[in-house]
Amino acid sequence: MPPMYGASSKDSLLRTATHAAALCAISQLPDQKHLQYRAADTYGKAMRIAAHALQDPIQSRSDETLQATLLLCLYESIKATDQSITAWSNHVEGASAIVQSRGLQQLETEQSLALFRAARTHMLINCIRQGKPTKQLEAGMNWLCDTTEDDPLAYLTHCTIELPSLMEKTRRVCERQRDAKSMADMEAIIERACHLEATMQNWAASLSEEWLPHTIAYIPEKPADPLNADAWVGPVHSFSDVHKGSVLNKLHSCHMLSAAVILNGLEWLRPYDYPMDDRYIHTRWIEQRTVDDICSSVPFYLGIGKQRARTPDQMETIADLIGGYSLIWPLHAASSCPRISKDQWLYIYGRLAKIAKECGLEQALLISSEYKEKVVPSV
Structure with a gap:
């Protein structure tokens, strides 16, 4: 996360999504409720940037876009309203689509592998929450294609x-x-x-x-x-x-x-x-x-x-x-x-x-x- 954030531009999708998630987290504190409006505004800006990024065949498959999508998941999980639960699930499904479009080459770098595993964990939680079978984890690509010797959470x-x-x-x-x-x-x-x-x-x-x-x-x-x-x-x-x-x-x-x-x-x-x-x-x-x-x-x-x-x-x-x-x-x-x-x-x-x-x-x-x-x- 820090290297990607440092390499991104000021108004990039990743930075905007990071700021939205951070503001949402801080605004949950009892004496920081006034930041909720700013968090929502920044989130809306991130969603608009994401809509444009997903139309680009290269940018839509990038590490930055996948990381930003997971940060939008984090925003909704922190906010946790009736509407945000559905929005969180939609973001998870979006991350799933990005992962499937990236193929097995995403396992070749440490950064991409970490993002793959994070997206997979979100999808598993989404299936548990909805009480649905993990068909999406068993189709399209091999979701268990990574080795797990280096990561106990991945093995779990x-x-x-x-x-x-x-x-x-x-x-x-x-x-x-x-x-x-x-x-x-x-x-x-x-x-x-x-x-x-x-x-x-x-x-x-x-x-x-x-x-x-x-x-x-x-x-x-x-x-x-x-x-x-x-x-x-x-x-x-x-x-x-x-x-x-x-x-x-x-x-x-x-x-x-x-x-x-x-x-x-x-x-x-x-x-x-x-x-x-x-x-x-x-x-x-x-x-x-x-x-x-x-x-x-x-x-x-x-x-x-x-x-x-x-x-x-x-x-x-x-x-x-x-x-x-x-x-x-x-x-x-x-x-x-x-x-x-x-x-x-x-x-x-x-x-x-x-x-x-x-x-x-x-x-x-x-x-x-x-x-x-x-x-x-x-x-």
Whole structure:
């Protein structure tokens, strides 16, 4: 990003999109709301420049245009209104089209490869959010064509790219009558999800020491007021840096998705005795441990105590913004689990509310109101 930005002209698409995303992020802070109009104006300017760039056969396939499109995705994800969710999805699909037009030569340079991987991650998240299979990731070009030895996050994407398809298949089978054919189909889905879960477990076990969390404190009992507690019961984790912690939390989010496929599938397949199934017992344990691990990372990202997710040159408010933004996806994954305790759900909801209030990231509270009212009617 810095080399491209430095080489771009003053009013280029990349610089304008960068300024729009930066202004949008800063304008989320409670004392910077006045910048929202400037952010929206800059975003509109970037969209106009992008429209012209996409008409040029060379510029439309450039690294700069793809990077700018991903920055427009970032703008919409930070803004997080009902309209911006659709706009974000449209930008992701635009990035997908750019990637497909660039072919395999985009894997030849470090910069282009990084952009390819970033676009692929966005597309995977888009499929998960929409509950749609990953057909667009399996057609047109080989989306798993890169090697992953140098990038743990890329390897994790390779492992989990099937998850949206499995989620969609599970939903469809659950809508069918329970007969021999549908039960066999569900068994096949569960078996595949168990295989993906084992693959993720093996990947996590292969990580070097620098990737693993370090326990810096231990909370011996549940907080009396979970909605306002700084930490949940159990270990408090710290990480070597923000990136490594975020990759591990992405792994945790994927664990939650695979566990949901297995557990929901078994509950449909064996409605009267699913708790006795060894796969259910094991996966339920993984699910709870994963939620606990996500909760253990919260103090690191929210800057509680001596550990905080920041680099020496970052302002405290920017560190808070980055930390809060990094937590939204894993906390949403944890909050969607219907099997956690009410107190733990309250703790997670309280942390999301803190992120929304203190970081200005209101998308943190975009939780299903139906689920919220079911679990905690008083919230």
